[in-house]
Amino acid sequence: MPDPELPAEGPFAAHPAGRAEGPADGPAGGPAGGPAGGPAEGPAGRPADSPADNPARAGTRTRRARATARRRRGRGRVVKAVGFCAAAAAGGMLLLRGNGALDALGRPAATDGKAVGAASAASATADPAAPADPGRVLQIVAHPDDDLYFMNPDLRYSIAAGHPVTSVYLTSGEADGINAGEAQVAATPPDKPAYAEARQNGIRSAYAKMATGDRDSPWRRTVVPTAGGGHAEVDVLVAKPQVNLVWLQLREAGNVWADRPDSLHGLWDGKVPRLESMLASGSPVRQQFTYTKDQVVRTLVGFLKQYGPTTVRSQDPTPGRFPDTKHYTDHQDHFYGARFVQVALGAYAKEVKDRPHFSVQNYLGYFNGSLPSALDPDEAKTKLDILDTYAWTDRQNHCGSAAGCGDLKVADHPAGNHWTSSINYARGTATSWLTSDKEHGLWAFKVLDGQLALWHRDGLLGAWSGPRLLPGADGTVMDQGISTVTLADGRIAAFGTRTSFGAKPADYRREVVYTVQRAPGSQEFGEWTVLGTPETADENWTSDISAPAVAVDGSGQLAVYVRDGAYTLRGRVQSPTGTWGPWDRYGGSDLHGSPAAATDAGGRRVVLAATTKTVLGWAQPKAGAPLGPATATGLPAPALPITAQSREDGVRLWFRKPDSGAVGTASFTGDGGLKMTGLTDMGGLSGFGSVTASGHLLAGRSAGGQLGSGVGRGRPWARSPLMFVGAPSSTMNGKSTVDLAVMGLDGRLYVTSSADDPNAHLAPWQPAGPPNGSP
Numbered sequence: 001m002p003d004p005e006l007p008a009e010g011p012f013a014a015h016p017a018g019r020a021e022g023p024a025d026g027p028a029g030g031p032a033g034g035p036a037g038g039p040a041e042g043p044a045g046r047p048a049d050s051p052a053d054n055p056a057r058a059g060t061r062t063r064r065a066r067a068t069a070r071r072r073r074g075r076g077r078v079v080k081a082v083g084f085c086a087a088a089a090a091g092g093m094l095l096l097r098g099n100g101a102l103d104a105l106g107r108p109a110a111t112d113g114k115a116v117g118a119a120s121a122a123s124a125t126a127d128p129a130a131p132a133d134p135g136r137v138l139q140i141v142a143h144p145d146d147d148l149y150f151m152n153p154d155l156r157y158s159i160a161a162g163h164p165v166t167s168v169y170l171t172s173g174e175a176d177g178i179n180a181g182e183a184q185v186a187a188t189p190p191d192k193p194a195y196a197e198a199r200q201n202g203i204r205s206a207y208a209k210m211a212t213g214d215r216d217s218p219w220r221r222t223v224v225p226t227a228g229g230g231h232a233e234v235d236v237l238v239a240k241p242q243v244n245l246v247w248l249q250l251r252e253a254g255n256v257w258a259d260r261p262d263s264l265h266g267l268w269d270g271k272v273p274r275l276e277s278m279l280a281s282g283s284p285v286r287q288q289f290t291y292t293k294d295q296v297v298r299t300l301v302g303f304l305k306q307y308g309p310t311t312v313r314s315q316d317p318t319p320g321r322f323p324d325t326k327h328y329t330d331h332q333d334h335f336y337g338a339r340f341v342q343v344a345l346g347a348y349a350k351e352v353k354d355r356p357h358f359s360v361q362n363y364l365g366y367f368n369g370s371l372p373s374a375l376d377p378d379e380a381k382t383k384l385d386i387l388d389t390y391a392w393t394d395r396q397n398h399c400g401s402a403a404g405c406g407d408l409k410v411a412d413h414p415a416g417n418h419w420t421s422s423i424n425y426a427r428g429t430a431t432s433w434l435t436s437d438k439e440h441g442l443w444a445f446k447v448l449d450g451q452l453a454l455w456h457r458d459g460l461l462g463a464w465s466g467p468r469l470l471p472g473a474d475g476t477v478m479d480q481g482i483s484t485v486t487l488a489d490g491r492i493a494a495f496g497t498r499t500s501f502g503a504k505p506a507d508y509r510r511e512v513v514y515t516v517q518r519a520p521g522s523q524e525f526g527e528w529t530v531l532g533t534p535e536t537a538d539e540n541w542t543s544d545i546s547a548p549a550v551a552v553d554g555s556g557q558l559a560v561y562v563r564d565g566a567y568t569l570r571g572r573v574q575s576p577t578g579t580w581g582p583w584d585r586y587g588g589s590d591l592h593g594s595p596a597a598a599t600d601a602g603g604r605r606v607v608l609a610a611t612t613k614t615v616l617g618w619a620q621p622k623a624g625a626p627l628g629p630a631t632a633t634g635l636p637a638p639a640l641p642i643t644a645q646s647r648e649d650g651v652r653l654w655f656r657k658p659d660s661g662a663v664g665t666a667s668f669t670g671d672g673g674l675k676m677t678g679l680t681d682m683g684g685l686s687g688f689g690s691v692t693a694s695g696h697l698l699a700g701r702s703a704g705g706q707l708g709s710g711v712g713r714g715r716p717w718a719r720s721p722l723m724f725v726g727a728p729s730s731t732m733n734g735k736s737t738v739d740l741a742v743m744g745l746d747g748r749l750y751v752t753s754s755a756d757d758p759n760a761h762l763a764p765w766q767p768a769g770p771p772n773g774s775p
Contacts, residue, residue, distance in 0.1 A: 133772065135356075135746030136164040138309035140300065142264070142337035143173035143252060144199040145407065148206055148390055149419040150363045151313055152383050153375070157704070159210050161723055163745060164242035166307050167207075168300070170264065170337045171252035172196035172278040179404050181412045194403040196249070196280035201399045202390040202406030203245065204235060209389050211240040216398055219245075223284045227302025228295035230277065231285045246303060249285065250296075251278045256366075257327040264336040267293050269505045281403055300344035305352055310747035310772055311725055312360045314341045316426035317499070318510055319365060320544035320565050328542065330365035335542065338362065339508065342499060346477045349449040356773035357448040357467065357747045359725050360480055364424040369417030371424065371592060371612060372658035374639040376686040376703055379661075380421040387414040421659070422639075423688055428480030428726035429594060429641040430547055431692040434741045435484045435492060436733040437521055442751070444729070444768070445484055445494045446743050450477035452494065452515070455749050455768050456523055460733070464768035467749070470515065470525060476500045479510065480726060481547035481594070488556035490520035495548045495560060509533065510543040512560060514550075531560060534570040534583040541565020546594035554603015554623030561607050563591045569609060569618065571627065588616045588630040596644035598651040604670035606651040608633075610642050615653070619670030631674040635666065641690050641727075644668075649678065654691040654698075661686035661703060665693075690727035695738045695756035699728045722750060722765055732756065747772040 137158050141147050147155055147167050158165050177190035179198045208217035220236045226248075233247040253263035261271040274290040291299065304312075317338035319330035328335070345360065364371075375383065391414040392406025399405035410416065433445045441462065444455040448467055455466030472478060479497045486492055495514040502508060512531040518524045535541050546563035553559070561571040569586040588609060595609040603623035609616050615635040618627045638655035645652050650669035657664050663682040669675050686703035693699070701724075724742035733739050733753075740762070741751045749768040754760055 133746055134161075134163050135310035135744065135772070136307060137166070137311045137313065137745060138304065138307050139165070139167040139313040140170065140337070140341045141167065141315060142170050142331065142333035144169055144203045145173070145387075145390055145410070146315065146334065146365070148203075148387055149416055150315065150365050150368065150423070152386060153379055153423065154313070154361075156210050156382070156386070157723065158745065159207075159243060161721065162242070163723070166244040166246060166309075168246040168248065168303060169203075170248050170250055170340070171333060172247070172249045172280060173199050173252050174278050175252065175254055175409070179408050181408050184408075191281075193279060193281040196278060197282045197401065197403035198392075198405070199407045200247065200280050200282070201401050201404065202392055205392075205399065205405060206386050206390040207243055207245065208237060210386060211237055211243050215389050221284050226299040227305075228291050228297075228299030230289035230291060230295070230299065231287060232299070233280075233283050233285050244307075247280070247283065247285075248299065249277050249279050249283065250275050250291065253331070253333050256331050260332075263333065264296075264340065265332045267291075267296065268336050268339060282401060296340050297344045297347060300341065301348045301351070304344065304348040305355070308355055308773075310356050310358050311745045312341070312345060312358055314338045314360060314362055316362050316364055317342055318542050318544045319367065319426075320541055323566060329367045334365045342477060343501060346450050349451075354773075357453070359446065359448055359743055359747055361428060361725050362426040362480065364426045366417065366419075368419050368422045368424055371422065372637045372639045373418065373421035374423055374656065374658070374661065374688040375421055376659065376661050379686070379703055384415055384420040387416075387420055390414075424593075424640050425689065425726065427547060429690045430481045430483045431643045431690050431727050431729050432484050433482045434729035434731050434739065435486065436731045436739065437492070438490065439521060440733050440737075441521065442731070442733065442739055443484070443492055444741055444749055444751075445482040446749065447478045447480050447482065447496070448747065452478050452482065452496065454523075454525070457768070460737075464751075465523075466769050468523075472498060472513075472528060473500070475502070479547070483548055483550050485550045485552055485558070487516070487552060487558065491517040493517070493550070493558070494525070495550050497545065497547060506538060508538045508543060510535075510545055512545075512548050512562065514560075531572055531580060532583070534562065534564045549595045549597035549607065551597040551599050551605045551607075553599055553605045553620060557624055559597070559605060559627075561586075561595050561597055563593070563595055563609060567591045569595060569607065569630070571607075586618055586627055586630065591616070593640040593642065596642050596653070598644040598646045600646065600650045600669045600671070601648060602669070602671055606644070606668050606670055606674070608642060608644055608651075608653055608668065610638055610640055610655070613637050615642065615655070617668060617674045617676075619668070619674040621670065621673075628670070628673065633666075633668075633674070633676050635676070635679070638664070639688065643690055643692065645693055652693065654693055656688060656691065657681070661688050663691055663698065663700065692728045692730045692740070694730040694732050694740075696758060697730055697738045697740060697754060697756075699730060699740055724750070741768075
């Protein structure tokens with residue numbers, strides 16, 4: 001929410017060589033399945049796996065039996081088939097009938113029982129007719145309303161699709177305790193417990209409306225002991241008991257960026273040994289408590305054990321600073337809360353083996369308001385309607401609470417700083433995590449449990465193996481967002497960033513790492529190589545670097561690029577001897593999101609990056625040469641993120657048009673300097689997020705979050721219920737097949753294929769590997 005002391009911030013008008021570090025090939029980290037139950041007790045002191053006390057698990061067997069029907073009703077993403085001729089004419093993505101090989105791709109593969117590297121990985125594909133676990137979503141945010149502003153519409157999609165959803169609120173969001181609009185502030189006495197209660201009431205109303213259509217749908221409010229030694233309030237929506245709210249009720253900072261020792265920031269930095277509770281006036285939790293830093297982590301680990309999520313949503317732990325004032329671009333509670341979540345997830349993954357795999361999605365916060373809007377008008381209006389409910393704009397005492405039924409601080413401007421018009425993922429937007437090899441095998445790289453996860457299909461019709469987790473160094477977790485590149489010798493390299501926590505708070509660090517196949521086609525990957533970061537200290541820019549963009553030019557030279565904390569482009573280039581140069585400065589300004597890189601038909605690397613006003617580009621004059629200067633493309637500002645892919649006509653850029661979500665494209669080449677041609681509006685069913693393209697296939701999330709497919713211009717669109725996390729990825733497999741993959745909310749990889757022909761359709765989606773564990 002807008003902080004009462006939020007300053008007005010407008011839009012933005014020497015490092016070591018890579019070092020090798022521990023092996024990345026080894027046994028998987030924990031089983032793929034199993035219960036995730038923990039020692040926490042339910043509201044009445046009974047075990048938390050009692051259906052009466054843990055409604056998120058109540059009726060599990062019934063939910064599984066209904067899973068297939070519910071999945072058909074769910075929301076997902078759009079797959080648009082497009083053929084290219086010159087600038088890009090419409091075509092289709094199809095599976096030709098009568099093609100035996102492709103038809104086999106639509107059927108589940110059988111178990112091959114082979115060991116994967118040093119680990120034995122199951123390779124069975126589940127029977128799609130069997131009851132499925134839809135997965136569970138756990139959101140952890142700093143304040144009441146952070147989920148509504150920054151995680152919607154994903155939140156609403158998940159609830160509508162029937163996924164169990166639990167939201168955990170770290171602080172009470174009590175601010176100055178004045179629950180009033182601007183005109184009534186002076187006449188309203190502060191009452192922090194009452195304001196915290198009013199915000200809770202607003203959240204309950206908003207969730208009830210999303211889940212049932214009735215803001216007054218009742219809740220059951222209970223007290224549970226936490227693993228950190230305190231107590232939490234757990235609210236269960238009676239009509240939809242899979243919807244839970246967990247209130248930890250710690251004090252908030254009360255300021256976006258100023259020093260406030262009694263806060264999550266102060267606790268993280270050791271400025272205070274304990275952080276006190278701030279109990280809402282109507283909470284059933286009546287006993288005050290305090291938490292140390294470790295107790296906050298243990299509390300979060302306890303709820304992770306109890307709910308066993310397959311998808312965790314959190315805020316951005318590295319939001320950056322404004323270049324002029326050096327103030328944080330996001331609330332300090334938001335990103336220090338997200339850092340507590342990172343530590344808790346690392347501990348949970350390491351300590352609890354009897355649990356499902358989980359993926360993480362991070363969301364951009366306040367700076368959404370300074371970026372081009374990502375949502376179309378209908379989606380934005382629906383999002384605003386939910387905020388209207390939270391803000392109690394009608395002032396009717398429908399909840400019967402003396403504290404009030406919502407947050408009047410935001411009632412004057414429930415859209416915030418244009419936050420209801422947008423949503424942006426802070427990480428996990430790369431679309432090159434699926435790739436193929438010369439034997440038509442497929443390789444997928446995602447992050448599960450804070451480690452790089454690998455899936456592999458041997459050849460065109462082989463069985464899938466994985467997920468196999470490639471371990472990293474102690475005290476580190478991999479961040480979402482993996483980019484792959486095939487080296488000149490045919491080996492695959494996987495790049496990403498990882499976070500290390502260190503012994504002291506100031507040691508927090510995000511850095512670029514990569515691992516390379518030991519040989520083409522091998523399922524063994526070598527030691528992690530650390531390329532470091534252009535940011536020298538967390539205090540400077542909150543370790544704010546983008547995910548890496550990577551490309552190999554026509555001379556075989558490998559390069560990696562990131563956006564740094566000063567919003568400029570930085571990069572390292574590998575020499576023919578294998579050593580890496582320093583983090584070079586390539587200029588540009590006002591860069592946001594992650595850059596995109598690919599190679600044109602002349603073998604020249606082209607790098608593109610979005611700003612709040614346009615897209616900037618860089619190109620090599622020839623393969624092996626240094627990257628040229630930043631060049632204005634003349635494109636209007638796109639909604640984030642952008643993606644790029646090598647094509648016969650150059651490097652093809654894909655982007656979303658602001659306020660509509662429609663897809664646009666343009667082609668770039670480095671021949672004689674950066675040049676753009678073929679700017680084309682591809683249309684689509686709105687939506688937001690990354691777009692992936694291969695051959696005739698164009699894929700991305702549509703309005704409503706649904707997964708759908710189109711088979712050519714003028715043809716009707718079909719929709720599929722598959723829900724997914726982050727970005728889709730696609731790849732050409734040989735000259736005639738396109739493969740497409742997503743990570744489901746259930747923590748499983750899903751794949752489909754198509755002939756690269758305008759008269760075919762996608763094969764049915766199939767899960768790769770065994771079912772995820774179910775608590």
